[in-house]
Amino acid sequence: AYGFSERVGRVEPSATLAISNAASELxxxxxxxxxxxxxxxxxxxxxxxxxxxxxxxxxxxxxxTSSNGVPELKEAIAEKLRADDVDADADEVIVxxxxxxALYETVQxxxxxxxxxVLLDPAWVSYEAMxxxxxxxxxxxxxxxxxxxxxxxxxxxxxxxxxxxxxLVVNSPSNPTGAVYDDEALEGVRDLAVEHDFAVxxxxxxDEIVYGVEQTSLASLDGMADRTVTINGFSKAYxxxxxxxxxxxxxxxxISQAGKLHSHSVSCATNFVQRAGVEALRNTEESVxxxxxxxESRRDMLVELFAxxxxxxxxxxxxxxxxxxxxxxxxAWAEEAIQEAHVATVPGSAFxxxxxxxxxxxxxxxxxxxxxxxxxxxxLLGD
Ligand code: PLP
Numbered sequence: 001a002y003g004f005s006e007r008v009g010r011v012e013p014s015a016t017l018a019i020s021n022a023a024s025e026l027x028x029x030x031x032x033x034x035x036x037x038x039x040x041x042x043x044x045x046x047x048x049x050x051x052x053x054x055x056x057x058x059x060x061x062x063x064x065t066s067s068n069g070v071p072e073l074k075e076a077i078a079e080k081l082r083a084d085d086v087d088a089d090a091d092e093v094i095v096x097x098x099x100x101x102a103l104y105e106t107v108q109x110x111x112x113x114x115x116x117x118v119l120l121d122p123a124w125v126s127y128e129a130m131x132x133x134x135x136x137x138x139x140x141x142x143x144x145x146x147x148x149x150x151x152x153x154x155x156x157x158x159x160x161x162x163x164x165x166x167x168l169v170v171n172s173p174s175n176p177t178g179a180v181y182d183d184e185a186l187e188g189v190r191d192l193a194v195e196h197d198f199a200v201x202x203x204x205x206x207d208e209i210v211y212g213v214e215q216t217s218l219a220s221l222d223g224m225a226d227r228t229v230t231i232n233g234f235s236k237a238y239x240x241x242x243x244x245x246x247x248x249x250x251x252x253x254x255i256s257q258a259g260k261l262h263s264h265s266v267s268c269a270t271n272f273v274q275r276a277g278v279e280a281l282r283n284t285e286e287s288v289x290x291x292x293x294x295x296e297s298r299r300d301m302l303v304e305l306f307a308x309x310x311x312x313x314x315x316x317x318x319x320x321x322x323x324x325x326x327x328x329x330x331x332a333w334a335e336e337a338i339q340e341a342h343v344a345t346v347p348g349s350a351f352x353x354x355x356x357x358x359x360x361x362x363x364x365x366x367x368x369x370x371x372x373x374x375x376x377x378x379x380l381l382g383d
Contacts, residue, residue, distance in 0.1 A: 007133055007135075008133075010132040010133065011129040011132050011133060012129075014125060014126075015125055015346065015347065015349075015350030016037055016039075016125075016346050016350070019037050019334060019338060019344050019345070019346060019347075020035075020037060020344065022335075022338045022339070022344070023035055023037070023338060023344045026338070026339075026342055031342050032342065033338070033342045033343070033344060034342065034343045034344070034363070034367055034368075034370055034371035034374065035344045035363070036343060036344055036345050036359040036360050036361070036363060036368070036371055037344040037345055037346050037358075037359075037360060038360050038362055038363075039175065039241075039360060039362075040235070040239070040241040040362060041236060041239040041241075041291060041320070041362050042362045042363055042364065043239045043291050043294075044239065045238060045239050045240050045243070046238060046239070046280070046284050046287035048279055048283055048284070049238060049240070049276050049279050049280045049284060050276070051279075052275060052276045052278070052279035053243070053272050053273060053275065053276035053279075055275075056271070056272035056275035056276060057272045061271045061272045061275055062271055062272060063271060064267055064268055064271070065268045065269070065271050065274060066268065067259060067262055067263040067267060067268050068093065068094045068095060068255070068259055068262065068268075069093065069094065069095025069247070069268065069269060069274060070095070070271070070274045070275070071090060072275075072278050073095055073274045073275070073277050073278050073281075074090035074091070074093045074095060075090045076277070076278050076281040076282060077090070077093050077095070077232075077247055077249070077281065078090045078092070078093060078249075079281075080281055081217070081219075081230065081249055084207075084217040084220060085217060085220035086217050086219040086220050086225070086230060086249070087219075087225050087251075088249055091255070092249055092250060092251060092255055093247050093248070093249050093255075094247060094248050094255060094258060094259060094262055095245070095246075095247045095268070095269045095274060095277075096245075096246050096247055096248065096262065096266065096269055097244040097245065097246070097266055097269045097270065098233055098235065098244045098245065098246045099203070099205045099231050099232060099233030099235065099246030099247075100126060100233075100246070101244075101246065101266060102231050102233070102246045102247055102248035103126070103127070103130060103201065103203065103231055103248075104130055105248065105258045105261045105262055105265075106201055106229045106231065106248055106250075106254075106258060107130040107131060107133075107134050107136070107167075107201075108130075108133075108134055108258075108261055109254060109257050109258040109261060110166065110167055110199060110229075110254075111131065111134040111135065111136040111166060111167060112134075112135065112136075113135035113136075114135065114136070114137055115134075115135075115136045115137065115166040115167070116136065116137050116138075116139055116162075116164050116165050116166050116167075117131045117136045117137070117138055117139070117165075117166060117167045117168075117169065118138075118139045118140070118141060118157070118160055118161055118165055118167070118168045118169070118198075119131075119138060119139070119140050119141070119169050119352075120140075120141050120143055120150060120153070120157070120168075120169070120170065120171070121140050121141065121142045121143060121144065121351065121352035121353060122143070122144060122148070122174075122176050122177055122323065122348060122351035122352050122353035122356070123140075123169065123171065123351055123352055124171060124174075124175045124176065124203075124351070125350055125351060127169050127171075136166070136167075139160050139161075139165070140160075140352060141153060141156050141157050141160045142156070142352065142353075143156075143177075143179075144353050144356070147314050148174070148177040148178075148179040148314050148323070149179065149185070150170075150172075150179070150181045150185035150186075150188070150189070151181070151182055151184045151185040151188070154185065154188040157188070157189070157192060158188075158192055161192050161196050161198065162196060163196050163197070165196055165198040166198055166199065167198060167199050167200070167201065168189065168192075168193065168198055168199075168200045168201070169200075169201045169203065170186075170189060170200055170201065170202050170203070170218060171202075171203040171205075172186075172202075172204070172206075172215065172318075173206035173207065173209060173210060173215065173316075173317065173318025173319040174206075174318075174319060174321075175205075175206065175319055175321055176321045176323060176346070176348070176351045176353070176358040177314070177316060177321065177323050177353075178299075178316020178317065178318055178319045178320070178321050178322055178323075179314075179316065179317065179318075180210055180213050180215055180317040180318040182213070182216075183216055186216055186218055186221060187221065189218065190218075190221045190222070190223050190224050193223075193224065193227055194223045194227075197227075198227070199227045199228070199229065200218060200224070200227060200228050200229070201228075201229050201231060202217065202218035202219060202228050202229070202230050202231065203231045203232075204217060204218075204230060204231065204232050205231065205232055205233050205235065205236050205237075205246070206236055206237075206318055206319040206320075207232065207237070208236070208237035208288050208292060209236060209237065209291075209292055209295055209318055209319055209320060210292075210317060210318040211292075211295075211296045211299060211316075211317055211318060212317070213317045213318070215318065217230060218230070219249070225251055226251050226252060228250070229248055229249070229250040229254060230248065230249040230250070231246070231247075231248050232246060232247060232249075233245060233246030233247065234246065234277055234280055236319075236320075237280075237288055237291075238280040238284055238287070238288065239291065240276075240280065243270075243273050243276065243277075244269070244270065244273065245269055245270075245273050245274065245276075245277050295320045295361065295362075297365070298320075298361040298363075298365055298368060299315075299316060299320075299322070299361060301365055301368065301369075302322060302359075302361060302368060302372070303315050305369070305372055306324075306382075309376055309381065309382030309383060310382055310383035311324065311325070311381055311382055312325065313325070320360055320361050320362045321358050321359065321360050321361070322358070322359050322361065323348060323353060323356040323357070323358055324345075324356060324357050324358075324359060324381070325355060325356055326348075326355065326356065326357050326380070326381070327355070328354070328355055330347040330348045330349050330353075330354060330355055330356055330357050331347040331349055333347070333357060333380065334346065334347040334357050336378075336380060337357070337375060337378075337380055340378050340380070341371075341374040341375055341377070341378040341380060342374065343371045343374050343375055345357040345358065345359050346358040359371075
């Protein structure tokens, strides 16, 4: 008789699902919904990247590639990492269908039943699910009381880790807070990782989307090269969510170990998509800057709007998300926001941040203003 694995029973469907279902239902009924729950840039993929993908298809790049990726893309990725001061070689890269797959393979490669993995809350929802699927045990360090600042929360992190810790996940710029961790914070992580000899996943998928601050790659710090798995992808910087392209970089045996999982599960990332990835890394400076600048001016507009209405938010330095303090029961608040004001947000409790909701500003200024006005008018936000 068939039944479901104990493993799959450990995880829940994505928390954003309930909200997006409600949004779809309302839209089907003819309502205009302002959707601020999305994690995808609202721009088209840069045209030259799309053209490169088409040209690659026309040129017949439609078969399997070597499992870890085409050499030209791995080289372009290694160059990008070296530009971020990471000692990187093309052989140390696995190209994956999205950063999510890179994270999944890394966690599966490092974590056994009972191994301790530390997350910095609020954290992107899939880290928890991936750790549970691998059988790891979770330790969570809450940065919300520190205004989402890791530098201010280092003592809490120091209290949480030990020689038993196997892995820490760092995500800067952060989804959902938009926090960008400064060098003091990253050096603090380094000191703890070296002291207790644990590995660190550095998820840098929002690294191109920062506002007037520098994003440092964790693997570039002394002592971190051999214990950091750097994760990145093309979804956010190049607005390529549906292309599914990402990668992991690490030194030493991790690549051969994770490479086994990779070859037995996905075989390889899509051939012509990898070719488009080379174009994205090499020839999109202007498009990336245009998108970054648009996100920055939306952030500024929102911060000003919240200040005008007496809503006290932590100003994010990167990504395209902001955490807004709401009622204690953030799920009930988000439910009311969608049903009464037709504005979709994600409850903070999904990320381990009760009392907040996440809004995404991957939406036009006009739609953002409309969404905020509805929340103010409904008495859900502001004084
Ligand atoms: N990491 C973070 C922090 C994210 O927010 C996302 C997407 O939302 C991903 C990884 C996965 O991105 P993708 O699989 O599209 O490359």
